Amino acid sequence: MTVTAGLKHHKELNEELKAAFAKAKSVTLKDVNGQRYIGCGVRGDYKIDIYGTPGNDLAAYMDGLTINVNGNVQDAAGNTMNNGTIIIHGRAGDALGYAMRNGAIYVETDVGYRCGIHMKEYKDAKPAIVIGGCAGAFLGEYMAGGTLVLLGLNRKNDDSLVGSYFGTGMHGGVIYVRGNVPEHRLAKEVTSFECSGEDMEQIARYVKNYCTYFGVSYDEVMSEKFLRISPRSKRPYGDMYAHI
Amino acid sequence: MNFKNPEFEIVRNKDKCISCGACARQCSYEAHIIDPDTGELKAEDMNCVACHRCVVICPTRAITIKKHEMTYRENANWTAAYINQINRQADTGGVLLSGMGNPQPYPIYWDRMLLNASQVTNPSIDPLREPMETRTFIGAKPEKIELDAKGRLITRMPPNVELQMPIMFSAMSFGSISLNAQKSLAAAAKACGTLFNTGEGGLHSDLFQYADNAVVQVASGRFGVHKDYLDKSRIIEIKIGQGAKPGIGGHLPGVKIDEEVSRTRMIPLGADAISPAPHHDIYSIEDLRQLIYSLKEATEYQKPVAVKIAAVHNSAAIASGIARAGADIIVLDGFRGGTGAAPTRIRDNVGIPIELALAAVDERLRSESLRNRVSLVAAGSFRNSADIFKAIAIGADAVYIASSALIALGCHMCQQCHTGKCNWGIATQRADLVKRLNPEIMAERAANLLKAWNHEIKEMLGGMGINAIDSLRGNRLMLRGVGLNEKELSILGIKHAGE
Numbered sequence: 033m034t035v036t037a038g039l040k041h042h043k044e045l046n047e048e049l050k051a052a053f054a055k056a057k058s059v060t061l062k063d064v065n066g067q068r069y070i071g072c073g074v075r076g077d078y079k080i081d082i083y084g085t086p087g088n089d090l091a092a093y094m095d096g097l098t099i100n101v102n103g104n105v106q107d108a109a110g111n112t113m114n115n116g117t118i119i120i121h122g123r124a125g126d127a128l129g130y131a132m133r134n135g136a137i138y139v140e141t142d143v144g145y146r147c148g149i150h151m152k153e154y155k156d157a158k159p160a161i162v163i164g165g166c167a168g169a170f171l172g173e174y175m176a177g178g179t180l181v182l183l184g185l186n187r188k189n190d191d192s193l194v195g196s197y198f199g200t201g202m203h204g205g206v207i208y209v210r211g212n213v214p215e216h217r218l219a220k221e222v223t224s225f226e227c228s229g230e231d232m233e234q235i236a237r238y239v240k241n242y243c244t245y246f247g248v249s250y251d252e253v254m255s256e257k258f259l260r261i262s263p264r265s266k267r268p269y270g271d272m273y274a275h276i
Numbered sequence: 277m278n279f280k281n282p283e284f285e286i287v288r289n290k291d292k293c294i295s296c297g298a299c300a301r302q303c304s305y306e307a308h309i310i311d312p313d314t315g316e317l318k319a320e321d322m323n324c325v326a327c328h329r330c331v332v333i334c335p336t337r338a339i340t341i342k343k344h345e346m347t348y349r350e351n352a353n354w355t356a357a358y359i360n361q362i363n364r365q366a367d368t369g370g371v372l373l374s375g376m377g378n379p380q381p382y383p384i385y386w387d388r389m390l391l392n393a394s395q396v397t398n399p400s401i402d403p404l405r406e407p408m409e410t411r412t413f414i415g416a417k418p419e420k421i422e423l424d425a426k427g428r429l430i431t432r433m434p435p436n437v438e439l440q441m442p443i444m445f446s447a448m449s450f451g452s453i454s455l456n457a458q459k460s461l462a463a464a465a466k467a468c469g470t471l472f473n474t475g476e477g478g479l480h481s482d483l484f485q486y487a488d489n490a491v492v493q494v495a496s497g498r499f500g501v502h503k504d505y506l507d508k509s510r511i512i513e514i515k516i517g518q519g520a521k522p523g524i525g526g527h528l529p530g531v532k533i534d535e536e537v538s539r540t541r542m543i544p545l546g547a548d549a550i551s552p553a554p555h556h557d558i559y560s561i562e563d564l565r566q567l568i569y570s571l572k573e574a575t576e577y578q579k580p581v582a583v584k585i586a587a588v589h590n591s592a593a594i595a596s597g598i599a600r601a602g603a604d605i606i607v608l609d610g611f612r613g614g615t616g617a618a619p620t621r622i623r624d625n626v627g628i629p630i631e632l633a634l635a636a637v638d639e640r641l642r643s644e645s646l647r648n649r650v651s652l653v654a655a656g657s658f659r660n661s662a663d664i665f666k667a668i669a670i671g672a673d674a675v676y677i678a679s680s681a682l683i684a685l686g687c688h689m690c691q692q693c694h695t696g697k698c699n700w701g702i703a704t705q706r707a708d709l710v711k712r713l714n715p716e717i718m719a720e721r722a723a724n725l726l727k728a729w730n731h732e733i734k735e736m737l738g739g740m741g742i743n744a745i746d747s748l749r750g751n752r753l754m755l756r757g758v759g760l761n762e763k764e765l766s767i768l769g770i771k772h773a774g775e
Binding site: 042068075088089108112127130131146152153154157201203204266268269271273274276 | 367
């Protein structure tokens with residue numbers, strides 16, 4: 033089933049989208065022009081195939097859908113997302129996956145500032161974001177759980193793999209980086225390690241998906257070394273206070 | 277060596293004491309101890325916080341807690357409190373942390389305003405015999421109402437919530453307070469036809485039955501925010517700030533994150549729950565609008581969305597922006613509002629009194645013809661029904677109470693919420709302490725308080741010859757200032773007594 037977004041207001045578009053779900057499990061959204069909140073608060077195992085550029089808060093609070101975006105996404109996609117998958121054939125704006133709780137987001141190229149901040153996990157609910165290109169500053173800020181994978185593919189020589197304040201305030205979860213991160217980029221709350229066999233199994237799983245979605249050679253991606261970045265403590269500010 | 281002096285002295289009347297040891301068993305601060313060798317009861321004054329649990333539990337009322345006579349040389353500048361705090365920081369190098377609201381002697385404007393009453397020309401009304409309306413609807417109101425030829429409503433009303441009284445329980449998260457304390461407030465809210473507020477701690481499954489009475493909060497940490505949480509509510513409240521700690525976030529220490537708190541917040545066991553100071557998807561009024569509408573979209577425009585801010589210097593301009601951003605309710609939290617934990621310096625020095633902020637915000641919204649677009653809820657230390665009455669006369673639609681509700685649940689204002697050792701079972705997650713708070717009994721006490729205050733509001737309305745709370749709202753002519761200067765009177769928008 034196809035819904036054409038055109039210049040419709042987001043409210044109207046979302047109403048049409050929800051009506052379409054009553055008839056079909058899979059909906060193609062055509063001619064999207066920055067409409068916000070697509071799939072916001074929707075629960076179920078529906079699929080949305082998006083053509084054009086979805087606006088901010090794509091899939092906010094979403095629970096279980098699979099969204100395929102044939103292009104870039106704007107800011108705060110996957111905001112407080114509960115579950116589901118977003119596959120972005122392009123780049124993502126700022127605050128991707130803010131406070132995301134489960135599910136996965138795959139981005140073919142780069143992400144903006146504050147990607148994956150405040151991601152958290154609880155028991156089996158472990159969110160993941162896989163970034164094919166580079167990331168802006170504050171990647172994984174306040175991160176409390178889940179996995180970020182940063183591949184840095186197709187990087188030009190002067191591109192920085194990751195911006196400043198990388199992992200600042202991080203107190204849970206793990207970030208895997210393909211290549212090297214200069215020490216000065218790492219926030220004081222995190223440390224980098226060599227990857228263990230278990231880490232490599234995790235990485236392989238995400239990279240396989242990435243390569244399938246975007247048609248990239250798995251062996252080539254895995255040919256370079258990965259680093260594991262994890263928090264020093266799950267209570268980074270535990271000693272900061274004095275009770276009176 | 278501890279340089280600090282004890283603040284309180286535990287006095288045990290030997291004639292009355294029957295050495296039952298209840299005080300020692302009850303004191304989580306270990307101020308009462310049983311000597312392991314002699315079996316004798318002893319007191320450790322240094323540990324006493326004056327929570328009065330022992331005083332109340334002692335079967336013979338043998339215990340008195342006194343201000344300790346140990347004193348420093350008198351000095352109006354270097355008070356004992358400052359000397360003790362410096363020693364605490366010299367010991368630990370830590371940022372001072374406190375519980376409850378700002379205790380400093382700043383002016384309390386409620387106490388400088390007096391109410392009007394009818395005499396001769398406009399007869400007063402007796403609420404015992406005549407109908408008196410305190411029902412309150414909160415949410416955006418339309419510009420105008422259109423009716424069809426048969427008098428039926430054509431205008432599509434924005435979502436409004438009906439409250440049986442203009443008083444709600446303010447945000448207190450599961451984590452900062454116990455589940456039993458939350459249950460008590462939820463049940464009291466249901467019994468009284470009003471709302472309680474989850475704070476930023478998710479909604480425990482035991483409270484799903486109170487969904488129709490729940491305000492659920494969405495704050496910067498987004499703890500426990502998911503579709504069911506948003507659906508199981510009457511109002512969704514975006515928390516930008518809190519009166520006790522404007523401009524900063526919160527750290528719920530990992531030691532308080534037990535199995536239940538972890539499940540409700542959907543975060544790992546024992547890890548700090550960090551709420552950043554800002555929402556990192558909100559850097560402007562336009563961004564705030566984005567979050568407001570994401571919540572409206574997620575709940576199909578069925579629920580009012582509130583935005584809570586701390587009362588700060590430019591609240592009026594911010595409130596104007598919030599109204600334009602599409603919020604249905606603005607919550608203003610004054611600098612005396614309580615907290616489970618706040619850095620002491622922030623709590624005691626940041627923010628402004630709710631009375632002044634409320635007057636300024638109401639005035640600004642009126643002057644910009646925005647007042648009907650939002651309901652205004654005031655918070656930040658309402659000690660009695662007259663404070664609430666005065667807030668409504670200044671312009672509030674309703675108020676939030678929290679500290680007073682906790683007092684109804686047993687709180688004795690010892691201000692130790694941040695330690696997690698609350699002997700009353702309120703601000704703690706320790707199972708042995710939490711079970712001391714019986715939710716059924718405490719729900720009744722909290723409901724009693726609301727009913728009593730609601731009745732007092734009706735009495736005050738009746739005395740003015742007014743029979744509906746709507747006629748009081750923003751009716752500043754019913755207020756007169758006492759001992760206030762011209763500037764204060766002009767900000768409050770009231771005349772001086774005698775004028």
